[in-house]
Amino acid sequence: MHEEERVGTETPVTVELLLASPRARYVGRPADGPEPSSGRETHDRVEIRAGLGVVGDRYFGRPAHRQASVTVFAAESLETVARLLGSGPLDAAATRRNVVLRGTDVDALRGETFSLDTGEGPVVFRAHRAANPCAWMDVVLAPGAFRALRGRGGVRCEPLTSGALSLGPAVLRVRSADSAEPVAGV
Template structure:
């Protein structure tokens, strides 16, 4: 499949966590990390997900094994709630990119290429925020992230993604700049 329309982006965060850290009640707080979660690069495998991530190879997560979110969404929450900077890693999304309105791409096939070959993804459905966002980001973050939580994607091809500049290719042209919300 040829994806002719290109958008330069920056991959700001790559997360692969072997454990679910937001278990139980949000009021109890997250489970402590037992392994490194943030990486300079990640391996994505077609039909399986991010190597080393808790959803890798899980049948229930085949079409939702990779989550992609816009950095601008986290910044919107900080501005709206007046909190100062928030940690995008607390959203638990696998890939945080700057310069892409991923929330508008439901149903689209797109690729991300950070210099080691393109990884093609299909954006199936929104990665809706949960009540944990009010605990780990700030009170009110759950509501502020509605329709800004990113997309749950199915990896169609395998490859490596690295932090830094990248190119997103889509079958349709982006008609507007990334909203600052």
């Protein structure tokens, strides 16, 4: 979809995964393996706070991460990587992205203001930069995943409004960064 086709559009999507991890698990050398989980990391519903991120996540309220506190990723990107690598299904939670969507080109959102509404009202985000993959992807997903995810690792976003996101059907609304026309929920 070209940018001009996305501006002011409503796209039905599905929220397939919501992750709020209280601590980083990919520390040190990838060859040593990830740190163990310190509790539940995937959720049916998460709270988002404007300018702070996902409540309960390791990057919540961290000044260095304010414009990158929420990472959004496309489920289709992981399927493409699995196909390229000839592997079986890959675990979306292993990417450590907060929100995994199905039904839109998430990487094309970079530079855009968009909202997600899962039924409790829209949560507005500004997609600032790519969420580049790291060498850990070769360990936790499959050999070659680090390279295969380049250009399809999702986007790092800043939440502009507070609200909640839940698993299941959602509506994505996009407004171009230079558009003066407001879009409902954006």
